[in-house]
Amino acid sequence: xxxxxxxxxxxxxxxxxxxxxxxxxxxxxxxxxxxxxxxxxxxxxxxxxxxxxxxxxxxxxxxxxxxxxxxxxxxxxxxxxxxxxxxxxxxxxxxxxxxxxxxxxxxxxxxxxxxxxxxxxxxxxxxxxxxxxxxxx
Amino acid sequence: xxxxxxxxxxxxxxxxxxxxxxxxxxxxxxxxxxxxxxxxxxxxxxxxxxxxxxxxxxxxxxxxxxxxxxxxxxxxxxxxxxxxxxxxxxxxxxxxxxxxxxxxxxxxxxxxxxxxxxxxxxxxxxxxxxxxxxxxxxxxxxxxxxxxxxxxxxxxxxxxxxxxxxxxxxxxxxxxxxxxxxxxxxxxxxxxxxxxxxxxxxxxxxxxxxxxxxxxxxxxxxxxxxxxxxxxxxxxxxxxxxxxxxxxxxxxxxxxxxxxxxxxxxxxxxxxxxxxxxxxxxxxxxxxxxxxxxx
Numbered sequence: 001x002x003x004x005x006x007x008x009x010x011x012x013x014x015x016x017x018x019x020x021x022x023x024x025x026x027x028x029x030x031x032x033x034x035x036x037x038x039x040x041x042x043x044x045x046x047x048x049x050x051x052x053x054x055x056x057x058x059x060x061x062x063x064x065x066x067x068x069x070x071x072x073x074x075x076x077x078x079x080x081x082x083x084x085x086x087x088x089x090x091x092x093x094x095x096x097x098x099x100x101x102x103x104x105x106x107x108x109x110x111x112x113x114x115x116x117x118x119x120x121x122x123x124x125x126x127x128x129x130x131x132x133x134x135x136x137x
Numbered sequence: 138x139x140x141x142x143x144x145x146x147x148x149x150x151x152x153x154x155x156x157x158x159x160x161x162x163x164x165x166x167x168x169x170x171x172x173x174x175x176x177x178x179x180x181x182x183x184x185x186x187x188x189x190x191x192x193x194x195x196x197x198x199x200x201x202x203x204x205x206x207x208x209x210x211x212x213x214x215x216x217x218x219x220x221x222x223x224x225x226x227x228x229x230x231x232x233x234x235x236x237x238x239x240x241x242x243x244x245x246x247x248x249x250x251x252x253x254x255x256x257x258x259x260x261x262x263x264x265x266x267x268x269x270x271x272x273x274x275x276x277x278x279x280x281x282x283x284x285x286x287x288x289x290x291x292x293x294x295x296x297x298x299x300x301x302x303x304x305x306x307x308x309x310x311x312x313x314x315x316x317x318x319x320x321x322x323x324x325x326x327x328x329x330x331x332x333x334x335x336x337x338x339x340x341x342x343x344x345x346x347x348x349x350x351x352x353x354x355x356x357x358x359x360x361x362x363x364x365x366x367x368x369x370x371x372x373x374x375x376x377x378x379x380x381x382x383x384x385x386x387x388x389x390x391x392x393x394x395x396x397x398x399x400x401x402x403x404x405x406x407x408x409x410x411x412x413x414x415x416x417x418x419x420x421x422x423x424x425x426x427x428x429x430x431x432x
Contacts, residue, residue, distance in 0.1 A: 013331045020339045024346065031204060031350040042206060049200075053220055056339070057193065060332055061227035067324050067331075068230035074320035078237055081314045085244045088307040092253055092300050099259035106266035113271070 009066040016059035023052035097130065104130040167405045168249040168308055171398055171414055174421045175242035178387055181424050182235050182325055184432040185333045185384070186228045188377060192336035193221035196343055199370075203347045203363060231328045234321050241311070241318060248308045256296045264289035305402075312399040319395075322388045329381045337381075341374045376431035383424040390417040 007015070030037065030045045037045070104127040111119035197217040201208060247253070264286065270279040280288075344367045351367075354360035394417040401410045 009327060009331060013335060017335060017338075020335070020342075024339070024342050027200065027204070027343065028346050031346060034204075034350075039206060046205065050216075050220070053197065057220060057223055060335065061223055063331060064227045064230055064328065067327050068234065071234055071320050071324040074317035075234065075237060077317040078241065078314055078321060081311050081317070082237075082240050082244050085248055085307045085311050088303055089247055089253065092303065095296065095300075096256060096259050099256065099263055103259070103263040103266045106263070106270065110266070110269045110271075 007062070007066065009063045009070070012059050012063035012066055016056050016063065019052045019055040019059065023049045023056065026052065101127075101130045165249040165251060165304070165308075167398060167410070167414060168245055170418070171394060172242045172246035172249060174394075174414075174418050175391060176239060176246070177421050177425060178391055179235055179239040179242060181380075181387070181421070181428050182238075182329070182384060184428055185329055185380070186232055186235070188432065189228065189333050189336045190221055190224040192333075192340050193224055194218070195370075196336075196340045197221065199367075200343060200347065203350065231325065234324050237321055238318070238325070245308060245311060248304055248311070253300060253304060256293050256300075260289045260293045260296075309399075309402055312395070312402065315396060315399055319392055322391060326385050326388050329384050334378065334381050337374050337378050341371055344371050344374070373431065376427070380424065380427045380431050383420070383427045387417070387420040387424045390420045393417070 026045055026049050030042060030049075034042065104123070108120070108123040108127050111123040194217045197220055198213055201213045201216075205213070267280055268278060268282060268285055271277060272279050348364060348367045351360040351364050390413075394413045397410045397413040401407045404410070
């Protein structure tokens with residue numbers, strides 16, 4: 001945004017609306033007098049409308065930046081609060097994963113005692129999956 | 138007999154647990170409802186962001202189509218993109234604010250999820266595994282099934298209570314940022330009333346001028362067709378203007394509900410709170426219907 005003015009958002013929108021009204025008036029004039037305007041004059045008026053329309057976009061864009069700037073502190077505060085809340089949920093998930101891991105360890109111990117190769121392999125795989133989930137957290 | 142006494146104690150403990158849990162569930166159900174409506178409110182704002190850019194583009198193309206003496210569709214499209222393209226980039230600031238509102242709703246919903254404090258699946262798995270452990274040199278279980286069941290239930294209960302406490306604390310902490318969420322939602326209201334309404338106003342004003350210009354056209358069929366198009370466009374604009382009013386009312390109700398749920402977090406059966414939440418839900422529902430008809 002090239003424009004750096006000391007305006008409020010409301011003022012930026014008022015200025016943008018003034019440009020929009022001016023563009024509409026030029027259009028009205030061009031329409032009302034189209035039978036009497038030379039093509040070059042009509043083209044020039046159209047270009048004038050385009051320039052005014054660009055100013056409208058620019059000042060409304062500036063208005064958006066000002067709306068955003070007013071809320072910037074609140075955004076930072078809320079983002080931090082959401083992160084803390086998410087951390088609390090992750091803590092719960094970690095506990096659940098730890099219980100699953102303990103279960104998988106017991107399964108492996110039981111399988112090792114039984115000396116059943118298939119059971120040992122299955123328990124080892126389950127343990128690996130549980131440990132992997134825990135590690136990802 | 139001893140086993141029977143223990144069973145009675147366990148049953149009593151479970152009844153008490155259930156009462157505590159029921160109380161907790163009722164609280165969080167209100168938060169879930171509030172979070173769900175907040176998410177819908179955020180979704181209802183999105184069409185306004187795209188709408189501002191579309192309004193600028195359509196207005197420009199329509200004006201050139203009806204009034205330009207040298208109308209070149211491709212060149213006009215290109216010029217419209219050049220004129221209105223920056224709006225999309227500028228909108229990102231506000232899109233982020235709306236995203237934050239959505240994240241606020243999602244986080245509240247996740248914190249209030251009644252599955253979060255449930256460790257049943259995990260402890261069931263653990264007790265099943267422990268049940269398979271045999272005494273050395275025997276097929277007898279190391280821990281008897283009734284003891285395993287009791288230990289599992291108690292562990293689940295303690296974990297659930299601890300998690301519910303954590304859940305409530307986290308929700309309360311998030312709700313305490315009331316001023317911040319109010320500022321963010323006020324910014325969304327400002328965008329809707331200052332920015333989006335202005336684009337619609339421009340479009341309506343220009344359509345009226347274009348409509349008048351067609352009165353003097355010699356090409357009756359084209360003029361009549363374009364008048365019909367403009368009439369329909371202005372109807373759509375009127376519908377979209379209503380969505381702005383609807384959004385402002387819904388945000389006002391959101392802010393009231395947010396304040397009330399924070400204030401009466403421990404008294405979720407409070408009639409005023411229930412009424413605020415119902416009003417918020419009603420406004421969001423009305424807004425969604427308006428959005429559905431307008432875009």
